[in-house]
Amino acid sequence: MTADNISTNANAKNRGVVIIGANLAGGRAAEALRMAGYEKPITLIGEEPSPPYERPPLSKDVLIQPDELPDQFYIKDDSYYPDNDIDLRLGVRAESLNIDEQKVTLSTGAEIGFEKVILATGARARELNIEGSDLDGVHYLRALQDARELSKELQPGARIGLIGMGVIGAEVAASARKRGCEVVCIEPLAIPMARALGPRFGAWLAEIHRQEGVDVRLGCGVKTILGSDGRVSGVVLSDDSTLELDALVVGIGVIPNVELAEAAGLETDNGIVVDAFAQSSCPLVYAVGDVANSPLYFGGRGRCETYQNAQDQAIAAAKAIAGQPDEYLKAQWFWTDQFDINLQVLGDVISEAEVIIRGDENSRNFTAFFVRDNIIRGVLTVNQPRDMAAGRRMLERSITVDTAALADPDIDLRKLIKKAR
Numbered sequence: 001m002t003a004d005n006i007s008t009n010a011n012a013k014n015r016g017v018v019i020i021g022a023n024l025a026g027g028r029a030a031e032a033l034r035m036a037g038y039e040k041p042i043t044l045i046g047e048e049p050s051p052p053y054e055r056p057p058l059s060k061d062v063l064i065q066p067d068e069l070p071d072q073f074y075i076k077d078d079s080y081y082p083d084n085d086i087d088l089r090l091g092v093r094a095e096s097l098n099i100d101e102q103k104v105t106l107s108t109g110a111e112i113g114f115e116k117v118i119l120a121t122g123a124r125a126r127e128l129n130i131e132g133s134d135l136d137g138v139h140y141l142r143a144l145q146d147a148r149e150l151s152k153e154l155q156p157g158a159r160i161g162l163i164g165m166g167v168i169g170a171e172v173a174a175s176a177r178k179r180g181c182e183v184v185c186i187e188p189l190a191i192p193m194a195r196a197l198g199p200r201f202g203a204w205l206a207e208i209h210r211q212e213g214v215d216v217r218l219g220c221g222v223k224t225i226l227g228s229d230g231r232v233s234g235v236v237l238s239d240d241s242t243l244e245l246d247a248l249v250v251g252i253g254v255i256p257n258v259e260l261a262e263a264a265g266l267e268t269d270n271g272i273v274v275d276a277f278a279q280s281s282c283p284l285v286y287a288v289g290d291v292a293n294s295p296l297y298f299g300g301r302g303r304c305e306t307y308q309n310a311q312d313q314a315i316a317a318a319k320a321i322a323g324q325p326d327e328y329l330k331a332q333w334f335w336t337d338q339f340d341i342n343l344q345v346l347g348d349v350i351s352e353a354e355v356i357i358r359g360d361e362n363s364r365n366f367t368a369f370f371v372r373d374n375i376i377r378g379v380l381t382v383n384q385p386r387d388m389a390a391g392r393r394m395l396e397r398s399i400t401v402d403t404a405a406l407a408d409p410d411i412d413l414r415k416l417i418k419k420a421r
């Protein structure tokens with residue numbers, strides 16, 4: 001679809017921006033529009049009952065201390081939206097996007113005209129489809145209510161099974177151990193968090209979980225979920241062994257919420273296809289956050305399910321709409337907190353590269369640099385946030401590095417950056 005075949009509606013110019021999806025990316029987009037001086041109406045539509053909030057604590061703080069939400073859980077105070085003339089509509093779904101008529105139809109039947117639309121519809125948990133999947137005690141974790149329900153299961157001594165040991169599964173396992181549960185992780189692949197950490201550090205993480213008392217079962221699937229009186233009581237594994245469980249958490253990835261975009265005729269491919277300004281195949285529509293399939297820093301394209309991406313891509317879309325386009329092409333960064341470990345990952349830690357370790361890889365305090373042709377392509381830090389800050393600067397500036405110096409913890413990384421100038 002191009003600008004040429006979009007009918008120009010006389011009133012459209014004054015209609016402003018409609019943002020569909022009121023979580024991190026949607027909330028940040030609204031905020032960034034106002035910060036960029038955008039003065040027309042902004043409507044932010046979210047199907048969840050809560051104003052935009054932080055999902056990262058859901059698998060960490062909220063599970064560990066369910067009685068109180070962490071400080072700054074909501075990305076803005078309630079007063080922020082009226083004060084900034086942002087029409088926040090919660091508990092309402094956008095049911096359709098009509099590009100020709102430049103309007104969005106809501107589940108209430110209301111119609112809102114737009115000049116531009118930002119799709120920030122995110123992703124939903126992929127559901128398991130095996131016998132017993134619908135039993136009580138089978139949980140997913142995406143929204144605040146999911147975390148509240150799951151936290152009730154995490155009683156001391158409860159036997160909690162996790163299907164899938166990606167980021168969410170591994171974080172829930174750590175939180176459940178902190179609550180005194182018996183935890184077993186069932187992961188079909190040979191290593192946990194494989195997509196995020198690659199084989200070497202995925203295996204390292206599995207060992208940390210074992211040290212913390214998690215029963216890590218790798219290369220193992222679940223055939224059937226067993227139930228008793230309508231509630232989960234265990235699972236049958238792919239080797240036909242049985243585990244007795246009190247609750248089960250399924251963390252097998254997400255599905256991007258592309259249905260509105262698809263029905264509107266936008267190009268999709270595992271997400272809504274956008275350019276480096278977050279613009280979709282239709283110039284009136286932008287897509288940001290977990291739902292967007294974007295150009296990647298090291299080439300190719302893909303969907304990024306990270307906090308940093310949701311936030312920064314939302315800002316890029318807002319700037320483009322406000323007439324201040326600024327190309328968004330950043331190396332991906334995410335963090336995870338498990339047990340006493342803060343793990344941060346930047347750039348490409350998966351593809352073939354020389355791995356330079358700074359510190360002791362067998363400890364909980366080290367940094368790994370992923371280097372190709374003396375240029376850093378990825379950084380992984382374990383309880384070393386300062387190395388991440390320096391590593392980011394080196395990666396973004398494509399500094400040629402001396403690998404022996406990188407590996408030496410006595411050499412200040414900031415000096416290496418200065419020397420390279």
Ligand SMILES: Cc1cc2nc3c(=O)[nH]c(=O)nc-3n(C[C@H](O)[C@H](O)[C@H](O)COP(=O)(O)OP(=O)(O)OC[C@H]3O[C@@H](n4cnc5c(N)ncnc54)[C@H](O)[C@@H]3O)c2cc1C
Pocket residue numbers: 020021022023024025026045046047048054055056057058059092093094095120121122123124141142143168257260288289290291304305306307308310333334335336337
């Ligand atoms: C439990 C958990 C822990 C995480 N921890 C980390 C972490 O430690 N580090 C990190 O980097 N990242 C983490 N993330 C990832 C990060 O939170 C996400 O990348 C980020 O929330 C994506 O934001 P988003 O706004 O694009 O999508 P979402 O947060 O999914 O928000 C999309 C919103 O749109 C709404 N919506 C969808 N369709 C419609 C419609 N038709 N009408 C109205 N509303 C609609 C949805 O209900 C939802 O509220 C975590 C994610 C989860 C789930």
